[in-house]
Amino acid sequence: MKLLWHRRRFIGALLKVSAALAVARSALWGVQASGADAPRSLTPHQIETLRRVCFLLFPYPELGAAPYERIVDGVSSAARSDADLRQMIGNGVARLDAGREFLFLDESTQIEALTQIEAGPFFAYMLQMTRDDLFNNPVVWTHIGYEGSSLAFGGYVNRGLNDIDWLNGK
Amino acid sequence: MATSFDKDDDHVVVVVGSGAGGATVSRELAMAGIDVVCIEAGSPVEKIVTDAAAMFPLLTWLDRRIGSGDLPAAFPVWSGKGVGGTTLHWTAHAPRMEAEHFEPSRYFGALDDCTILDWPVPFEEMTRYYAAAERSMGVSGTHGWPKLPESNHYRVLKAGAERIGLKHAERSNMAINSVAQGGRPACIQLGFCSSGCAVNAKWTAANTPIAQALQTDHFEIRDRSFVLHIEHDGKGQATSVVYVDPNGALQRQKARVVCLAANAIDTPRILLNSESSAFPNGLANKSGHVGRHYIKHVFAIVTAILPHPVNFHRGTQLLGGVNDFVYHDSSRGFAGGFKFEQVSFDPAGLAVLSRPGAWGKGYAAQLKKYDHYAALLVMGEDPPQQSNSVTLHPAEKDRYGMPVPVVHYVDHENSRRMRDFAVQTARDLYESLGSEGVFLSSPPPATHNMGTCRMASNIDNGVCDHWGRSYDVANLFLSDGSQFPSSGNANPTLTIVALAMRQAGYIRERMLSRNL
Numbered sequence: 001m002k003l004l005w006h007r008r009r010f011i012g013a014l015l016k017v018s019a020a021l022a023v024a025r026s027a028l029w030g031v032q033a034s035g036a037d038a039p040r041s042l043t044p045h046q047i048e049t050l051r052r053v054c055f056l057l058f059p060y061p062e063l064g065a066a067p068y069e070r071i072v073d074g075v076s077s078a079a080r081s082d083a084d085l086r087q088m089i090g091n092g093v094a095r096l097d098a099g100r101e102f103l104f105l106d107e108s109t110q111i112e113a114l115t116q117i118e119a120g121p122f123f124a125y126m127l128q129m130t131r132d133d134l135f136n137n138p139v140v141w142t143h144i145g146y147e148g149s150s151l152a153f154g155g156y157v158n159r160g161l162n163d164i165d166w167l168n169g170k
Numbered sequence: 171m172a173t174s175f176d177k178d179d180d181h182v183v184v185v186v187g188s189g190a191g192g193a194t195v196s197r198e199l200a201m202a203g204i205d206v207v208c209i210e211a212g213s214p215v216e217k218i219v220t221d222a223a224a225m226f227p228l229l230t231w232l233d234r235r236i237g238s239g240d241l242p243a244a245f246p247v248w249s250g251k252g253v254g255g256t257t258l259h260w261t262a263h264a265p266r267m268e269a270e271h272f273e274p275s276r277y278f279g280a281l282d283d284c285t286i287l288d289w290p291v292p293f294e295e296m297t298r299y300y301a302a303a304e305r306s307m308g309v310s311g312t313h314g315w316p317k318l319p320e321s322n323h324y325r326v327l328k329a330g331a332e333r334i335g336l337k338h339a340e341r342s343n344m345a346i347n348s349v350a351q352g353g354r355p356a357c358i359q360l361g362f363c364s365s366g367c368a369v370n371a372k373w374t375a376a377n378t379p380i381a382q383a384l385q386t387d388h389f390e391i392r393d394r395s396f397v398l399h400i401e402h403d404g405k406g407q408a409t410s411v412v413y414v415d416p417n418g419a420l421q422r423q424k425a426r427v428v429c430l431a432a433n434a435i436d437t438p439r440i441l442l443n444s445e446s447s448a449f450p451n452g453l454a455n456k457s458g459h460v461g462r463h464y465i466k467h468v469f470a471i472v473t474a475i476l477p478h479p480v481n482f483h484r485g486t487q488l489l490g491g492v493n494d495f496v497y498h499d500s501s502r503g504f505a506g507g508f509k510f511e512q513v514s515f516d517p518a519g520l521a522v523l524s525r526p527g528a529w530g531k532g533y534a535a536q537l538k539k540y541d542h543y544a545a546l547l548v549m550g551e552d553p554p555q556q557s558n559s560v561t562l563h564p565a566e567k568d569r570y571g572m573p574v575p576v577v578h579y580v581d582h583e584n585s586r587r588m589r590d591f592a593v594q595t596a597r598d599l600y601e602s603l604g605s606e607g608v609f610l611s612s613p614p615p616a617t618h619n620m621g622t623c624r625m626a627s628n629i630d631n632g633v634c635d636h637w638g639r640s641y642d643v644a645n646l647f648l649s650d651g652s653q654f655p656s657s658g659n660a661n662p663t664l665t666i667v668a669l670a671m672r673q674a675g676y677i678r679e680r681m682l683s684r685n686l
Contacts, residue, residue, distance in 0.1 A: 058521075058534040111530065127529055135517035135537070136223045145541030146483060146517050149220035151368055155358025156484035157319070164322045166478040167329045167603075 042076050042089060049093045049102055050075060050126070056110055057130045060143060067140055071133040075126075085125075092122025174390050175207050180424035182207050183677070184411045185431060186397045186440065189255020190666045191650035192431030193375035194306075197382045198674030200389040204681060207423055208383075209413055210393045211432075212252035215376065218366035222516050225365040229258045234568055235435065239558070239580040240613055246577045248615040249433050253393050254376030256433065256617070257663065261363045261488040262345040262372045263511060264309045264664040266300045269293045270497060271551065271658030277498035277505045278656075281584055284553040285463050287655040290627035290636035291669075299668035304343070307373045307667060308352045311343035318348050318357060321485035326476065326544050326603065327512045331492045333602035334595070338493040342511070345373035345663070346486060352378065359485040361514065395421070398572050399444040400428055400453055400646070408453075408646045414570050427645045427677060427686060431670075434464070434619035434652035438560045439575045441623070454623075454640040459633045463624055464558040464577065465657040466616040468508060468550035468585040470593055473515075473524040474600035474608045479541045482514040491546070492599075495592070496659060504587040508550030509659050510596065515545065526612040536607070544600065548592040549618075552657045553582050560622050579616070618662050623652035637676045638669065645686055647673060 042050070054068040055061075079086045096102040096113050105113065117123045134140050141148050150156050175182050183199055185192045188210040196206045215228055229250055237246025250256035270276065272289040279286060304312040311317040318341065328339035346357045346367075357371040370377050383389035394416035401410045401422070408428045415421045430437045438461035444453035452460050491511040498507050515523060517540055524543075525533060558580065562573035581589075597608045625648070626632025629641045638653045640646040649670055651662045658665075680686035 057529040058537070059531055060534060060538070127527070131521045132223075132518055135521045141517060144517060144538045145479070145481075147481075149360070149362070150484075151220045151360055155360050155369075157357070157359040159484070160481060161319065161321050161359050161485045162325065164325065164479065164481075167325055 040080050040086075042079055042086065046089060046093050047072055047076060049096060050089070052103060052110070053096075053114065053126050054130045054134070056107070056114060057127060058134055060140070063139060063143060067134055067137050070137065071130050074133055075129055088122050088125065092117065092120070092126070095120075095122070173387050175205060177421060177423050179205075180409070181205060181426050182424070183427040183429060184209065184423055184425035185429045185649070186411060187211075187255055187431035187433065187436075187650065188253050188380055188391060188393075189250065189375050189431060189433065189650065190257050190663045191670045192255065192429065193257075193379035193383070194667050194670035195429050195431065195647075195649045195674045195677075196389060197379035198671055199678060200383040200386040202674075202678045203386075203388060204678060205388045206383065206390070207425075208380075208389065208391045209395045209397055209411065209423070210253050210255075210391060211396045212250070212255075213394050214253040215258055215366065218368045220360055220362045220365070220368050222362060222365040223518065225362075228252065229366060231433075234566075234574050236563060236566070236574060236576045237615075238576055238578040241577055241579050242613070242615055245615050246579075247435055247619060248617050249435065249619065252376075253380060253391065254374045257374040258366050258376065259364050260661075260663055261486075261513070263488045263661045264304065264307065264343050264345040265509075265660040267296075267658040267660045267665055268496060271656065271660070272296070274506070274551065274553070274656040277500075278551075278553050281505060281553050281582065283555060284582065285556050286553060287624065287626055287631055289655055290625055291672075295672070296668060299672045300664065302671055303664055303668040306671070307345045307378065307664070308347055308354070309343050309345050309373075309664070310348035311341070315351065316348045317341045318344055318346060318486060318489055321359070321489055322480050323482040323485065323512050323514060323544060324490045326480050327490065327492065327510070327546060327599075330599035330603045331494075334598050336492055336494045336599075339490065340493055341490040342488070344486065344489070347371045357486065361483050361485055361487060363487045396570055397432065397440055398570060399440060400430075401444070402446065402448065402453065402643060406448060406643055408643050425645075427647065427681070429647045429649040429673075429677075430623075430652075431649040433650060434622045435560055435575055435577060437648060437650055437652040438622040439562065439572075442562050443572055449642070454633055454642045454646055456642045457630060457633060459624060459631070461560040461622050462556055463554035463621040464560055464579060464619070465552040465554050465621040465654070466579060467618045467657055467659065468548065468552050468581070468588050469614065469616070470548040470589050471513070471523055471545060471611040471614060472548065472593060472596040472600075472608060473520065473543055473545040473611065474605045475536065475539050475542050476544055476600070477542070477604040477606065480544050481541050482543055482545065483516065487514045488512060495595075502591055504584050504591060506551035506553070506584070506588065507659055508548055508588055508592050510546045510592070511549060513545050513547045523611040523614065524609050546596055548589060548596065549659055549661070550585065550588045550592065551659045553584060554621050554624075554656065555580075555582060577616070618651070618657070620651040620654040620657050620662055623648045624655040625653045626655060638673045639676075647677065649673060
């Protein structure tokens with residue numbers, strides 16, 4: 001719970017510093033959505049597509065779906081109070097689906113579709129959100145060899161600060 | 171002791187900003203019995219946790235700034251906001267500037283389009299203040315305090331340096347306790363230095379000079395207070411500082427002396443926003459130099475994947491470097507010098523930096539070798555250019571109605587040559603260790619901001635004299651990195667603290683003799 005709160009706050013800060021992204025976003029999709037009856041949640045199809053996009057950006061199949069669901073939970077909750085963001089996601093998913101449904105494509109075609117939208121703000125937003133959430137996830141940390149905070153163990157001063165033995169060989 | 175001063179009390183010194191410069195001037199004056207009101211835009215940081223994502227929004231200046239030229243547009247500068255300023259975020263590398271870097275005209279003299287200026291402060295005098303600054307900060311490696319212990323990451327850097335024939339891989343002087351002193355414990359090698367030190371082994375302006383000033387009866391800090399402009403009287407003396415208090419109300423604090431230490435971005439911003447009929451181009455800006463000559467160090471981050479684990483997250487983020495290129499050597503094909511400094515990143519930082527914009531299977535596999543990474547940063551001397559600048563956006567205002575700053579910076583050709591040489595050397599260094607890949611990051615946001623209100627021996631060349639005193643406004647001082655006429659290639663904080671101690675002595679003496 002505490003961790004989740006920290007993560008949300010971090011995402012909030014990132015959104016704040018992503019002002020250029022916001023400008024680009026409104027310039028490209030300057031549609032004022034959010035009439036009283038505009039849906040405030042992402043659709044199940046959008047959510048599934050975003051999860052797949054997150055996975056393709058940094059695929060660690062051995063970790064299962066949970067880390068990618070966590071990223072999209074964050075995006076989804078940010079989108080609830082941000083009509084521009086919902087609009088951008090809607091347009092981004094629609095572009096991925098253009099002509100055929102993205103989720104049904106094979107992996108290499110999906111990667112190609114992502115490459116085609118790489119220059120746009122939807123892709124930049126998803127890349128940033130994925131990177132910042134995935135690599136702030138303790139499950140991923142363990143997987144890639146990051147040990148996280150050592151405060152509870154008294155720091156690294158007596159726990160491997162200077163323990164490598166391969167430098168004198170070779 | 172909780173001291174407070176009346177806003178109409180015009181005998182106080184008002185210090186704007188509580189980072190390295192502002193906190194040091196405040197402490198020096200308050201301990202000499204001079205009443206000080208320090209106005210800080212951020213909040214006190216009550217608790218530091220070993221969680222970079224959680225600390226980022228608590229420590230970082232997130233108010234809007236616009237980057238232009240080579241700087242990231244949305245986040246051009248990574249500086250601190252909070253009691254203690256950017257020292258909460260700094261990695262605590264505390265080198266002195268070398269003697270030759272006080273006279274950059276000797277090696278930069280012939281560069282085109284540059285506004286090279288030598289320091290008006292005698293180097294011999296600086297060495298005294300450097301020693302005093304190191305003592306006040308408890309810098310390990312000075313005054314008999316041992317250096318911090320070697321780490322894996324440092325040993326990797328040193329081994330690579332030696333393999334390519336470099337001689338000066340050295341652990342640095344760090345403002346991190348190697349032994350308990352100053353009421354703070356010894357470092358336990360947490361590795362979260364730039365997110366704030368959870369055990370306070372790292373010196374910050376908050377845990378030392380601000381804490382010391384608060385123990386006198388002569389110091390009040392007003393946090394969450396955002397300075398908009400400075401007012402002056404008919405004689406051109408600064409009279410008061412206008413700020414927005416935590417409730418959003420406009421306040422005016424009268425002042426006998428004003429010291430500006432709001433970082434080299436917001437210091438000129440405040441002056442430029444203080445225009446009047448007497449100072450149509452901004453306060454203290456008759457010379458036109460306010461906001462000009464912005465320098466930030468020639469910077470690059472190189473990451474490498476080594477054949478065996480390094481675990482570079484274990485221990486202080488910065489511990490040592492390679493100092494073979496610190497001095498100018500015309501045979502290298504560029505003017506000036508640079509340092510290599512080892513630096514580590516948490517996974518989120520590494521993912522952004524190692525290969526900017528990269529994604530997909532290959533990059534995921536690469537990042538999975540997090541524990542095999544090593545990294546260094548290149549920090550070189552940056553020749554000042556008139557056009558690199560901090561200006562006010564003509565239309566866009568922040569939530570207080572203050573114009574948003576535009577930070578413009580373009581690399582000089584000399585800097586590109588220096589960076590290319592440095593990056594190639596870093597590549598050789600890591601490849602000598604059998605690296606599987608060496609990567610150059612895109613330009614990160616600037617953290618070392620200098621030069622925008624520079625000191626000069628001549629009124630036509632700068633904003634202030636060698637004490638940091640404005641040429642135009644006799645009771646206005648520049649107390650942060652904005653007064654640097656050149657960048658050298660040392661991290662600036664120690665020099666900011668040394669200059670602030672020197673300046674405070676001058677202010678004290680002038681006030682006692684009723685000349686201020």
